[in-house]
Amino acid sequence: MANERVVSIFEGLLEKTKELIEEKQITHEEYREFCLWFDQLGRSGEIPLFMDVFFETHVLRGMYGDLPGTEPSLLGPYYIEGEPELQEPLTLPQRPDEKGEVLFFTGHVKSIDGSSLGNTDICMWQADADGEYSHFADGIPEYNLRGRFKTDDQGRFTIKTVIPAPYQIPTGGPTGIFLKHIDSHPNRPAHLHLIIDAEGHDKLITQVFFEGDPWLETDVADGVRDSLITKLEKQDDHTVGTIEFALRPLKVAAKK
Numbered sequence: 001m002a003n004e005r006v007v008s009i010f011e012g013l014l015e016k017t018k019e020l021i022e023e024k025q026i027t028h029e030e031y032r033e034f035c036l037w038f039d040q041l042g043r044s045g046e047i048p049l050f051m052d053v054f055f056e057t058h059v060l061r062g063m064y065g066d067l068p069g070t071e072p073s074l075l076g077p078y079y080i081e082g083e084p085e086l087q088e089p090l091t092l093p094q095r096p097d098e099k100g101e102v103l104f105f106t107g108h109v110k111s112i113d114g115s116s117l118g119n120t121d122i123c124m125w126q127a128d129a130d131g132e133y134s135h136f137a138d139g140i141p142e143y144n145l146r147g148r149f150k151t152d153d154q155g156r157f158t159i160k161t162v163i164p165a166p167y168q169i170p171t172g173g174p175t176g177i178f179l180k181h182i183d184s185h186p187n188r189p190a191h192l193h194l195i196i197d198a199e200g201h202d203k204l205i206t207q208v209f210f211e212g213d214p215w216l217e218t219d220v221a222d223g224v225r226d227s228l229i230t231k232l233e234k235q236d237d238h239t240v241g242t243i244e245f246a247l248r249p250l251k252v253a254a255k256k
C-alpha cells in the first residue's frame with residue numbers, strides 16, 4: 001500500500017528536479033561530479049549537518065509561519081538524548097578547567113497570555129568556547145555542556161555555563177567544500193540550544209543568540225529570529241543573559 005504523503009512529496013521533488021536539470025542544461029560531467037560529491041557527503045556522516053544548514057529553517061517557516069509566541073529555531077545535528085538531570089543550583093556539566101567566559105543564563109517561561117509556566121522541563125546543550133560540541137569532537141567528556149532541568153514553580157531558572165564560541169562548519173568536509181563553491185562563509189553565530197516542554201503547550205525547540213555577534217545577520221543556517229536574541233551584561237568576573245519564552249497552548253499550535 002502506497003504512503004500517499006511519500007508519493008506526493010516525491011512526485012513534487014522529481015518534477016522540480018527534472019525541470020531544473022533541463023532548464024540549467026546540467027552536463028553529464030556535472031551530474032557525475034555531483035554524484036561523487038553526494039556519495040562523499042553520506043560517507044562523511046555530514047548529511048544531517050548539510051540538511052539542517054540548508055533546509056531545516058524552511059521546515060520551521062512552513063510549520064509555524066507567524067504564529068504568536070517565541071519563535072522556534074533549528075534543532076540542528078548535534079542533539080543527543082540521555083543528558084544528565086541537573087539539580088539546583090544549576091550548572092551545565094563542564095570540565096573543571098572549562099575554557100570561556102562564565103555565563104549565568106536566566107530565563108522565564110510563560111504562556112502567550114503572560115501566565116508563568118512553573119516546573120517546566122528544559123533540555124539545554126551548546127558548543128564550548130572552541131565552538132565544539134561534546135560527542136561530535138574528540139577529547140571532550142561525555143555530555144559536556146549538556147543537561148536537563150526543571151524551572152522553579154514560577155517558570156524561572158538560572159543556569160551557570162560558559163559563553164559558546166560561534167560555530168564553524170568543518171571547512172574540509174563535503175559541506176564546507178560546497179559552501180566554498182557557493183562563496184558562503186561557514187559560520188553560525190554563537191548560540192544555546194533549548195527544548196522547552198511545558199504541560200498543555202506546544203514543545204518549543206529553539207536557540208538563543210547574543211546581541212552583537214558578528215554572524216547574526218548572515219547565519220549560514222538561517223536560524224536567527226528576532227525574539228531569540230539576548231543582550232549580555234558584564235558583571236565583575238562573569239556575564240549575565242536573560243530571556244523570556246512565550247509558549248503557545250496546544251489549541252493555538254494546532255489551529256494553523
Ligand code: MBD
Pocket residue numbers: 049052053074075076077078167188221223
Ligand atoms: C549547529 O550547531 C547548528 O545548531 C545547526 C542548526 C547547524 C549546524 C551546526
Ligand code: FE
Pocket residue numbers: 076078167191193
Ligand atoms: Fe548548534
